[in-house]
Amino acid sequence: MSSVLKSDIGHAVPGEDELIERARAMVPWLRTRAAEVEAARGVPADIIEKFREAGFLRVLQPRRWGGYEMNPSVFFKILMEVGRGCSSSAWNLMILGVHPWEFGLFDPRAGDDVWGRDDSVIVASSYAPVGACRRVEGGYVISGRWPTSSGTDHGQWAILGVMAPGEEGKPPVDRIAVLVPRSAYTIIDDWQVCGLAGTGSKSLQVQETFVPECHTHSLADYSMSDRGSMYLFPFTQVFCGSVSAVIVGMAQGAIDLFVEQMATRRNSGNGKQTSASPYVKDRLGNATALVRSSRARLLMMQIETTPIVERRELIPLASRVAYALDIARVGRECDQAVQLLFKALSARGIYLDNPIQRIVRDVMAASNHITQNADDNAGNLGGFLMGEALPPLQYAR
Incomplete structure (x- = not known):
């Protein structure tokens, strides 16, 4: 893509080669930060800000919300470069940078709710379907503790995995992702590990929280819709x-x-x-x-x-x-x-x-x-x- 292109709300879209070169140029600096990141058990905000300034968090974001809507191969190549510098920082970029792609699968109202005022808002996640979930009118009510939410300290929202329940005594009918705001969960600092220690992959505790249908999508369904080709x-x-x-x-x-x-x-x-x-x-x-x-x-x-x-x-x-x-x-x-x-x-x-x-x-x-x-x-x-x-x-x- 040419750098003169714009996203739907006016952000200049850098070319693939430029983005990859930005990632490659960060490697020596990230090397110098790797020991610090591991010791802190989390990626400092200034590193995430560098990723944001470089445009890495917009690569997969739909153009409707200021993103570049690029092929995932571009994101893969960026990760292959950034990973050479600091594993934990790159892991945070991977997790926090792939979530914008997922908004191509959500009802557009979800993206409007997250990025309506600020299209740089970061979304964290924990997809393990370990929490409780029950169907109610207009959506679901969830609760429980979700582990390993990498880079979650930087997020204002989180995508959580749950099993959509079937009828009583029947198996689950779907494996779904639900989107919840930061006000719905508590971050629990339980990340004491021997590898990727700097990713800050803490647990999220959710009390009984209602999630509207428009803040959910199926992780199992793969069928045609009118979503953009890159999604x-x-x-x-x-x-x-x-x-x-x-x-x-x-x-x-x-x-x-x-x-x-x-x-x-x-x-x-x-x-x-x-x-x-x-x-x-x-x-x-x-x-x-x-x-x-x-x-x-x-x-x-x-x-x-x-x-x-x-x-x-x-x-x-x-x-x-x-x-x-x-x-x-x-x-x-x-x-x-x-x-x-x-x-x-x-x-x-x-x-x-x-x-x-x-x-x-x-x-x-x-x-x-x-x-x-x-x-x-x-x-x-x-x-x-x-x-x-x-x-x-x-x-x-």
Whole structure:
């Protein structure tokens, strides 16, 4: 896109290359902040403000509310750059930056309520359907405690996951997202973890709160509507793909640091330059291949599916099942990549002043995210290819 283009309410829209260059330019600065972010157990407001100023939080936002309404591939590429600098900061960008895309699925009244006065308002989330939910006239009443709301201190609203109840004694009829204002929940600081410690992924406690129908949408339904073409991608492709994209960035950050460190290190036993070891080179080459393959799968998924949604068609089910595994394997393969590098660092890798050990822990934590469940997604794909039914409320309502 040309920088002379405007969003529907007048914001200049930077081009894809410009946005990616802004992200790349932030990497050295984010590196210097990573230890501070981890120690604080949360991303400082000034880093989020830098992301906002760069336009990253508008990339997926609908033009109707001042966004750029770009292809998710642009957001993926930004995350792959920012992730090289500070894992936790990039994770916050991923979570807080993907939510604007979701407003292409909500009733437009939801977007009006959030951005009617200020189109830069940030929305947090917790999609685990762990709270109580009951149907009432005009919407739902929810209550409970939702965990791991990353970057939630920066949000004025939150999207929560719930199971829409069926008739008494019957299974849930849908898996839905509900939008609630900051006044509806209390933030509980329970984020004490070994990886991604700087994401501030605290819990949200909600008392009995009414959520109007227009503040909900189905997470399971995938059907045609009049929403814009960039919002015809499946929710799981955009959300889960964003998680994988930021993991690619983290792992690439480990590769960058490994190359820098090995350029000056010498073997303490024979005095030779460590980078001359064929085993070090082998580990670096294989780690790089794993990360490049992960990146390629995510971007190829967008290349293959963009023409489909631009024709205003839905992504076929067989492709969606395969893409789910393509996305989920990223966590496993990037974790393998950083472990390959870590083992070549010997004792020097375990010191807290070596940033690679933090990335190792961050990628390990990120690869445990539900979106990175390669085991179940492999089983789903294998079973589907052999004619088995898919899990309920996962690919369709």
